[in-house]
Amino acid sequence: MKTRACTRREFSVIFLFLAVAALIFGLRNMEVLEQFQHKIHSTTNVTNISTDPDVNHSFCTFQPLSGEDALEERLLLDSIAWPENPPLPAPVSLEQTSDPAHSTFTILPRRGGGQWHVGDQLEVMIEMSDFHGRPKKYGGDFLLARLHNLKLVAGVAGQVVDHLNGSYSAVFSLPWEGDAQVKVMLVHPNEAITVLNRINREQPDRVFFKSLFRSGSLSETTICDICLRPTQQPLCNFTDRHTGDPWFCYKPKNLSCNARINHFTGGVNYIIKGNETKLFQSRVNLKVEIRASGPASITVLPKQKDQPQLKSSIVTSGPSGYYYQGTWRSLNGPTVRQFNISDISPCLKGKVVHMYGDSTVRQFFEYLNAVLPDLKEFNLHSPKRAGPYMALDYANNIRVTYRFHGPPLRIVTVPTRELRYIANEIDGLIGGTNTVVLFCVWAHFGPYPMELYIRRLQSIRRAVVQLLDRAPGTVVIIRTGNPQGLTLNFAQTKSDWFSLRFSKVLRLMFKGLNVHLIDAWEMVLAHYLPHMLHPQPPIIKNMMNVILSYVCPAKGN
Template structure:
């Protein structure tokens, strides 16, 4: 008991120092975002400027600026022995104010100290945690935010949304050494995957290599219609023309790892609980009356640490009034007369399938050849509802040959949307980009962002909504994991920062749910769609 009191006194002495560093770090991160957005403009953003925003050098510079901002962990080319990597079992956390009376609306601070497998104190940062508070009795949970002091210690901040007993879970998802390995494989070793172009002419077939960074010096075939700014090319076949390109076939080679590095490619070391020193829960009392949140409306996008919590299977936003759309009548009341364009990966295709399921008058139109990537279309002639889903173009990994006419780029799709107050455009890019260098994703994002600027420039009443990536269990531990998705989500917000768009924060929602599925459950989809429709119809009763 005396040991715990001593620890608590030490923490109290240093609490002000840690918290001041925390707020300085948070403000510095946000201020960097502001400087980044202001750096590229000397006047208010009044929409797309063809000379300014389409300049290839400017796009590359902005991609590099965002990369430097969010990619704080530099890859180690010499990974230390596994025994010197961060160990969840040896690390520990403390509640910084365990005896304090906690109230809703306040913040709970925990301090994490990390140690390696040999019991030595870590002196560098870069570990990736999953921090969560919960109450199993009321099926309530929310996620915390991490501040890295870059010395082996971390501050985890939890918003206290509900009253009662709040339990703490802090898991080490990936050690800093594993993050460094993941980072290196993503940004440097990018020739282990790409596509093979299948060129056909009657019964004659040729196959060539296709990539965004070809070193081939011969003639090339430009896949300009299927990319969003990235120069995806195929080597031209010897005997056929580029017009004979029929489809693309994805290929992947396992990364080359040293024997020491292979020890990190082990799922038994992932998502392990860090033990508490002292209490692992607090009692929270209700403070004051309920806060009246504003209606969900588009506004200049900003970075937000926490966007809400889940309680009794329902997502409760901390930003705006999220309403429930669980019956076909209520959904139709919201989207009657609307044209909804879903542009993105299969996690947003789930929204299409869910809406077709719950709206009996919404009928599918068979317009595609492949269930995984071809266009999906549904119409409701009675209520004048148009619903379309299309892929975002390359890269796309369907598991079968990709027929190019079925996969136009996100930029070309957005360019073809006329826009207006009855038009809803939803964009989701992420899951298919985790294996590619971050700058490839950033350049794609900037081109997509510029297409959205053009759309809003010609039709300011158009509603544009973004959806970020969700948590998942990786198919390939080092290549499809949550750290990669988290960085893509950071880039997603950075690229659209300051634009008049809305965000469905699938990351916060699925992390609170502890969802481990690439394609979340229907319960999660229902909550995501509730947020979507709350932005489309903020004034619905």
């Protein structure tokens, strides 16, 4: 009896401990959920409908996430969910989809009446119609909007709100005095986005890669990728042991996995064919401007003293900045200084600048290497356009480095020993007030599940947090993706729709950390120059001014 009583007491204690642990775990998850929901709801303004997981590929392998990371992934996927269109007969008829030629936008009168002044917000109503001129009844079209003045070389991005009924609002801040012309563009109709979403779910391996395996006189090339379809051929698992980033190759028949010596692009399978190609027609429904139903411009008067500026009720945040006289002016960051060539070396004196990412980051290395007379590139015998690169200015003790992010990489042939993940590189830095870290990850991830991009950023963020913990004075700068020129083939792997989602996820994941953002999305969208994967020199110069303003802020910032 005595033994039985002790046993009962022991089971009671164990049960109580498990109950308390479960309660603590539940409260912790609720706290994390509330934190991420607050982040998401405070930074997005487009109504999201679909909350289904982006993908669940049978041939894509992802390592299990911790409870907190898995919850974050779920919330991030919800935050970028796109409005779904109603079921349509298959195949979809082009005539049923949004036609920019039959769609219009209208500038709405100033709320409260009167004329617009600097500091007000302008609202534009966009009405979408199909190729028969019939009003659309559902949302989900991808629209971009810009307000500009070519004479003043001024421009600001608009925020588009989907009302889910075929109408949209575009809201613009009015930061300059003078004329301001509205531009609205259809990037993709909803039905085209449905196609893009489907091919990402079903064929994430439409971009594929290869590696050469060699040992002595034997050599063999096999296909490699993040997602490889199962065959009778065994796989070589090159998943990074530290970051967990997956990568696989089909195993050579006569060589070991250790014999892999390089990485290169295998090719692209363009799978949008037949009737669906009509949804991606240049000058028809792919990045085509929409006309105004009335005046397309307004006159903005000077800001009035002691008069509250009117704000829109349908957006919660404004643009990150705007152009005026060709220079970018930040609205939610430090004053952007204008750095002449003679100002850059004193700013970077005694510093090491580490750049990681794709070719849109390489543009910054190339800019500094071209304009600084004493900065000389050190010959590392690296593959052209791939790197790694290093440039030195001995007189001013400046070192600038560049390295491509880890696979997936659509690039020239590179040795496998040069395939490095950004998180691992950052983990190897000492950091400090003399260290600048600049990175960007986006352009090469278009064909893949969004989970892959989220997990890549999670590993980078962990490395950034640890770097800032051990060296708080380190300057960390992150570049977003940007709009670009699109064709049918280009859209299948690098659509602006992919880039927009990447930019949203990036902002949410690094929100609240002591890092700085180059809003390349708005800096390209607000400029008069055409959208390009690699922005033209005037935009790059403005981006460099933002970067250098973070490194060497104006007095008082």
